[in-house]
Amino acid sequence: MVEIEELRTGALLSGLTEEQLVRVACHASRLRLDEGQLLFSQGDPAERFYLVLKGQVRLFRLSPEGTEKVIEIVTPGQTFAEALMFLNAPRYPVCAAALCPTELIGIDARDFASMLRDSVDSCFVLLGNLSRRLRAMIGEIDNLALHTATSRVARYLLMKLPAGRRTLDLGMRKGVLASRLSVKPETFSRVEKKLIELGTIEVQGSQVTILDQTALEEIARLGHSQELTLMPCASAARPIREQ
Known part of the structure; x- marks a missing residue:
């Protein structure tokens, strides 16, 4: 059972109304991963996005030779894979695995996108979150290129x-x-x-x-x-x- 107060710990979800949070909770599921356990693989259908409650999740890509490149470390209160809900037949572009024992909530991406169609305010909350993520990625590119x-x-x-x-x-x-x-x-x-x-x-x-x-x-x-x-x-x- 997913609690509404747990959903509020995520910046993306904290601006939702009580009614919206109840709807998200009804379609959400709780997951627990052991250290090193894979959540999803690169290319898997992206049916859910996730909110980390405890622990850490590493997002990474694998080269054809099997070399791993860590893209991001996701910590409690952060969501990931939410932008994929706007694509047709989306697939995860990265792999995700727990860095340590981790607890997270899986949120139904299709139902969440449907809910957003009825709420302009919620759309702007999501856009703000994605904009911050984009600025962070630009900063990452700057860091790699100039330092x-x-x-x-x-x-x-x-x-x-x-x-x-x-x-x-x-x-x-x-x-x-x-x-x-x-x-x-x-x-x-x-x-x-x-x-x-x-x-x-x-x-x-x-x-x-x-x-x-x-x-x-x-x-x-x-x-x-x-x-x-x-x-x-x-x-x-x-x-x-x-x-």
Whole structure:
């Protein structure tokens, strides 16, 4: 049974009326995934979109060679695959799997789209959500095009650092994070080692402590020509396999 208050935790759904939330709940289902469990595969029919309640979901694509590229990490309160409801016979363009034990709600995409036809306000809520997602994707393209592997790692650490804190938890395996930042695992390890040697950060497992935030902010602004003497990896990253 899906509770209305659970639906309200999603930014996309929080603006719906009580009547609309009841309708969504009646057509929704609760799912629980174990760590590494696949939710759907690239090319599967997209009949539902999802709201994460607990845990994390990684969205990724597989190359013909089986190499995995992480597109996005979805956290509690976020929805994903909602834009597909506007396509005819949509199929998921990515795979989705749980990074850790995860609880989520599957929402009937066809019924939700039908509901939107009767509510202009709800359409604008959805458009706002999709616009924010688009801006984030543009920022991601800018990050990949204009920043080195080192600056991308530095920018990520600064972005995830809680306000007023010096320590953050990466929250995922470093291989997954490397793919999310579009760097090879070997490159990520060298960047991490270099930042440690510079006295910028300290690492204990998944815990990262920022020792010199000013220096890290400067590294985050470095252009391609200012890479910290890191050599590119010659070997291809090994694909991450489901357990």
